[in-house]
Amino acid sequence: MIAQNTIDTVFETARVEEVIGDFVQLKRAGSNLKGLSPFVDEKSPSFMVSPVKQIWKDFSSGKGGNVVTFLMEHEHFSYPEAIRYLARKYNIEIEETEQSNEEKEEANEKESMYLVSEFAQQYFHNILTLSEEGKAIGYSYFKERGFTDETIKKFGLGYSPETWDAFTKEALGKGYRLEYLDKTGLTIVKDDKQFDRFKGRVMFPIQSMSGRVLGFGGRILTNDKKAAKYLNSPESDIYHKSKVLYGIFHAKQAIAKQDNCYLVEGYTDVIQFNQAGIENVVASSGTALTPDQIRLVNRLTKNITVLFDGDAAGLRASVRGVDLILEAGMNVKVCSFPDGEDPDSFAKKTPYDELVHYLDENAKDFIQFKASLLMREANNDPIKKAELIRDMVTSISKIPDRIKREVYIQECSRIMDISEQVLVDTLAQMVQKDVADAGKKLKQEQKEKVFEVVKNQEGIAASKVDVQYELERKLIEILLLYGNAVEEFEDVMLKTNEEGEMTEVSEMNNYKVYHRIYLSLQEDEVELANESFRAIYNHLINYYHQNETFEMEQYLMRLEPELAREVTNILMEEERESLHNWEVQQIIVKQKNQTISQYVSETILTLRWFLVDRIINDLKNSLNREVTADNSEILMMAVDYQKLINTFSKKLGRVMSRYS
Structure with missing residues (x-):
């Protein structure tokens, strides 16, 4: 267990605005800081941090607390995990009291999975840098990609030996339970046999925004056509592919500072850009972009620049996922590289200043880029052109800001050489259909909750300030x-x-x-x-x-x-x-x-x-209504209490109306 003096030091040292600033883009609002809620999807900031009081409050979700409770709510840390995270962040040495076997057994399941994953990351990295096999195969591969020793260490890259159960044997020998090796997907368990999932692959640890190892991506280096080129950890209690962006831990501060996020596809794209000096870059790791991934970026910036490979097929496939970014109300630019180049290869051979200049000069507004791309594909075919125009208007319809929609309609009209009115009418039809669909959905929900709604409305009508x-x-x-x-x-x-x-x-x-x-x-x-x-x-x-x-x-x-x-x-x-x-x-x-x-x-x-x-009201209610009843004592008490109220009123310096 963590010693109390360590906990005290952590609380004395940690600054709530610094810690939350790693996860949420905060802007000054008087003596406080504001940002978008990291707990719900919202357009207007309702998340507030008080540096003076060292507390935070999310008015959208109702959550609030100090620096530790933020980590517990946002990162789902236990109390000890939050303290350890802060201790690492502020370089505070952790003093611990010895844990008994029973206390170790009581560690929650998620923490056990995190510990197994962190052990695996260190094991794979040590194999890469210290073993003969790792240096000959894995280390050589990363060097061929142009990665420096500093970069290899920064991203925790590793290598899993070609032996069927090398990692599993090592982990079991260190006391890690097979149950958690199985649940994290590091070990495949079949009947009474166990073997390593990532045998013979170079390893890319996948980290959360706070830096915890969630899972791995492994790339095979042989020409085995039966094996997948890239293999990811399976879904688990700590790893959900749709909610993770590769590189977010190393990129979060740069994203907030630059107020822009570069989005690429693969692990090596992220690493190569980072090594080149551009740190505000993340990858969807080959999966289609998801709303949860977009929300991760949205907490840090409103601006995304999507980097595409140079080939046309890749461009067309990647463009499809960007509508989700528009729908989130974010600003999207795109930048493609010359034919035959991808972010990895281009960053590898381009000096920093030239790379920055290329990105600035070639990053185009997404709507303009997509319109130009689709028109090239249509190639004067009227039927195809009509389909592509509708595709274009569909993207514009996703944008929540009406002014932006109108500006893009005008731009598309110019690029596509089509009447602006036609585009406006098409957009109106789409928006109307979306509204109608939403209305039907809402009506159905209201039907299901009709009695609850009526009850709530009655409660609201009768509500009164307590x-x-x-x-x-x-x-x-x-x-x-x-x-x-x-x-x-x-x-x-x-x-x-x-x-x-x-x-x-x-x-x-x-x-x-x-x-x-x-x-x-x-x-x-x-x-x-x-x-x-x-x-x-x-x-x-x-x-x-x-x-x-x-x-x-x-x-x-x-x-x-x-x-x-x-x-x-x-x-x-x-x-x-x-x-x-x-x-x-x-x-x-x-x-x-x-x-x-x-x-x-x-x-x-x-x-x-x-x-x-309230006492006077109780006395009034206790009066006997019978004509012959003697209520004199009650009335006398009521008069005395009324005199008290008059005294209060005089002291308050104003006539106070009675509550009823």
Whole structure:
């Protein structure tokens, strides 16, 4: 297990904006940073990071927390995995207590698969660089491709020996279980026999955005026509081909910095470009581009440049997948290489400056590129031309931005030498059909959920602000933001004057905010009604009593995950306060010109007023309606409580309408 002092060091060192910035493109928004949600598909940013508070909040999915919870939510790490990841990122030495055999057995299945994959990567790399077979076959192949030792190490390239079970024997001998060798696909298990999947292949580790080894691609080096040239790990709990882009771990920072991503097809294309000095490049690894892969890029940039091989057949095949990128609202450019060249070969022989210049000069807008390509294919055949025009308009119909669609229609009209109106009408028909299809789908969904919808609508119509909930939430927010601040508060006391009469006397005294709130609630014997708020309140008060200073990161570490999530929600919600007309609902929101002590006093008084008002309503409901009944005692109590409300109203400096 990881020692507590290591965990403390990680929390003290890690910066939430730096860690999240590796996964999400963030832009400055006042004192905060904003970006697109990494958890849902969206067009407008709803993901917020607070460098000051060291927390984040995703308003689309409702998720939120600190730097560790982000990794747990986004990368599906366990708590120890997240700590280890941060320790590696910030070069923090991990101190551990010895694990028992039972604790090792309890390690979750995914972690076991990750560990097996990481062992395999290191094993294949060592075979490549240290063994005679590896150096003679695998290392020689990579050298022929022009890869340097630095590049080989950076991408963790390796070689799997020609022996049937060399890797499997080594892994079993190191204590790795056959179950996980099988589940990761590294070992093929048949009856009572086991053999290596990647025997005799050079190995390309496939990593997640965070750098964990998910699977492998293996290339055969012999001329065996029965064997596939490239072989990938099978789908598993940690490897889903449609959700992974090769090279994303090494490219993510460059993509965000350059605000552009180059998309290629193969492993060696990525490696060669990276070695040439262009790091913002990823590959779909020979598979058709998927929405999940596009979303990975969309988190980092809105711009994709697709790099095509020079042959016409390859161009036509690759163009088909780009409609998905357009549909995601991204900007797409394409760049093709001279005949007979691919990104790998071209980058290998082209100096960096010339390569950058070529990409800049030859990257064309995708719509213009596709229109020109299709027109060349049509070759004046009117039937083929009509089909290709429809293909072109189909691509344009995928673009969500109406202005972009219109501009592209005008450009296609010019390139294809066809009436703009015809293209507009065709586009309108396609869009109308899409809308109709969506309407049918929605109608069917509504039919299936009709009773649920009616119930929800009734609930919405009858909904009402839960005032006590909001006030209690506001008290927790005050404790979190200002709990340790020392403020001047008014104390009102009863004293006997010279005439012997009891009069109210006020004096100003200094209190820590948390202490003032604690004394006020104790005085009124008020306990927060909401279970989560009550737990957080008690935890906060105890924390303030025991600690001189309040560090949000340290505090969140000590909270249970559910309560930590609630705290994050409260802290980040203030960024959206302007969306709510709280004053109309008599829920206090601190204004910029308002002192903390005033804010605290008003919130406490409003809560007192609400609770007393509820007592009055309960008294009203308990009145005996019989004509002969004696309700004098109840009425007297109601009058006394009403006097309290008048006092609160006077103190608040405004006439307060009653809740009903």
